[in-house]
Amino acid sequence: MKSKLLLSLLAITMAGAAVAQVKPEDAIKFRQSGYGFMAWNMQRIKMNVEGGNFNKEEVVKAANAIQAIANSGMGALYLPGTDKGTGWEPTRAKANIWTDKEKLGKVAMEFNKEANEMAKVAATGDAAAVGVQLGKLGGTCKGCHDDFKAKK
Amino acid sequence: MNSKRIFLWDLPTRLFHWLLGASVVAAVVTGQIGGNLIEWHGKIGILIAGLLVFRLVWGVLGSTYARFAHFFPTPAKIKAYLSGQWRGEGHNPLGALSVFGLIALLLVQVGSGLLANDDIAFTGPLADLVSREVSNRLTGVHHLLSNVLIGLVVLHVAAIAFYAHVKKQNLVKPMVTGWKDDADGESARGGGFLALLVALAIALAAIYGASGAWLPEVPPPAVGEVPTW
Ligand code: HEM
Ligand code: HEM
Numbered sequence A: 001m002k003s004k005l006l007l008s009l010l011a012i013t014m015a016g017a018a019v020a021q022v023k024p025e026d027a028i029k030f031r032q033s034g035y036g037f038m039a040w041n042m043q044r045i046k047m048n049v050e051g052g053n054f055n056k057e058e059v060v061k062a063a064n065a066i067q068a069i070a071n072s073g074m075g076a077l078y079l080p081g082t083d084k085g086t087g088w089e090p091t092r093a094k095a096n097i098w099t100d101k102e103k104l105g106k107v108a109m110e111f112n113k114e115a116n117e118m119a120k121v122a123a124t125g126d127a128a129a130v131g132v133q134l135g136k137l138g139g140t141c142k143g144c145h146d147d148f149k150a151k152k
Numbered sequence B: 001m002n003s004k005r006i007f008l009w010d011l012p013t014r015l016f017h018w019l020l021g022a023s024v025v026a027a028v029v030t031g032q033i034g035g036n037l038i039e040w041h042g043k044i045g046i047l048i049a050g051l052l053v054f055r056l057v058w059g060v061l062g063s064t065y066a067r068f069a070h071f072f073p074t075p076a077k078i079k080a081y082l083s084g085q086w087r088g089e090g091h092n093p094l095g096a097l098s099v100f101g102l103i104a105l106l107l108v109q110v111g112s113g114l115l116a117n118d119d120i121a122f123t124g125p126l127a128d129l130v131s132r133e134v135s136n137r138l139t140g141v142h143h144l145l146s147n148v149l150i151g152l153v154v155l156h157v158a159a160i161a162f163y164a165h166v167k168k169q170n171l172v173k174p175m176v177t178g179w180k181d182d183a184d185g186e187s188a189r190g191g192g193f194l195a196l197l198v199a200l201a202i203a204l205a206a207i208y209g210a211s212g213a214w215l216p217e218v219p220p221p222a223v224g225e226v227p228t229w
Helices: A002-019 A024-050 A056-070 A101-124 A127-148 B011-033 B037-061 B075-082 B093-114 B132-165 B172-177 B193-211
Strands: B004-007 B179-183
Touching: A024 A056, A024 A127, A056 A101, A056 A127, A101 A127, B011 B037, B011 B132, B011 B172, B037 B093, B037 B193, B075 B093, B093 B132, B172 B179
Parallel strands: none
Antiparallel strands: B004 B179
16 A cells, blocks of 8 residues: 555656656756857858858858757747746746747748758858858748747 | 039948948848858958948048037927927938938947857957946847847938928939939048048958957867877
């Protein structure tokens, strides 16, 4: 009897743990970190395109990093209620992320598509094409920020 | 009313005006589209900084009607204008309000832009002078004011259309040719070559300042200093 009770208690806590795997504060931190890390890699690509000494390896590393984050399912970090809260800084996620799902899905898919394309173009080592694709990819970041990231 | 032809807007004022108009439209379009155009946005913005500073100097050193002191809109002048008592050439007191408003707004727009960032891969050339937090806030200001600015520009153009159709006054032609028909004032004087050189020199200095070229460059890490992992 006693062990059964213990067992069910254990089961309950474990189930709870599975649901609350990511604390809201951490979810906000993780998504902010993801975007910030992508921004670093965008800048790396940009420096290679602009600087005149294009380093294909650098660009491939950066593009692959962006592609990996883009395909990591970051949508899971937008837990209900985390339009408010503080991660590394107060969140700038706008409330319409949780309501305007159709539009959000569209801009997110566009972003994924261009991030995948970026990795492909980077692998060719064609500096001019990388520059063009960087603009397209950056445009999809902006496409989401315009509607779903709060202005300060 | 004597009707004669006068020289109203000197060439530098007219050039400034049309260059500014074209640049602001280009800045709004490139800012809203983003992508790689944000690079052009920054360059156009720096040009606008130069144009604005040029105009500020020209407002002191330029010819008669280009001078701020000539058209500064005091409350008395505005009252007189609204009751139909105002006489004069150049900017009327309400137009003058719009001129000062636009210039002030553009100065803040350029200033905030120079310190802004797009959270993607572009930062204003002077953004390193402030913290990221301040830069983010100024980016918000930049966004907000860009909408106010678009409103003011629309108002500006609407007022000119109003003068053309309702008041039967063509304000565009003098801003193109410099000459105004049926005027009741004297032709503009002053704003000679030397004044132009001074204004241009100060404007170029402003462009240099805005470009951030004077900021210490961060040297790229030497080969071998970057770990291979
Ligand atoms: C490669 C493309 C992207 C880059 C470089 C980028 C960059 C950034 C950066 C630097 C931040 C600030 C992070 C911080 O506060 O430290 C941010 C925040 C944000 N971005 Fe992006 N982003 C990109 C794509 C996207 C996409 C596609 C979306 C739409 C799903 C998006 C939505 C957001 C949101 C909602 C925030 C606020 C997050 C929060 O504070 O909780 N971003 N982004
Ligand atoms: C009078 C001149 C300028 C005008 C009319 C202007 C207008 C605009 C507009 C309409 C946007 C899009 C705002 C949005 O939709 O969020 C924008 C964004 C931006 N501008 Fe400007 N701008 C000017 C000068 C500058 C300058 C001089 C710089 C820096 C060199 C600059 C840097 C930026 C940046 C970084 C953004 C992106 C902000 C974001 O994505 O959140 N701007 N500007």
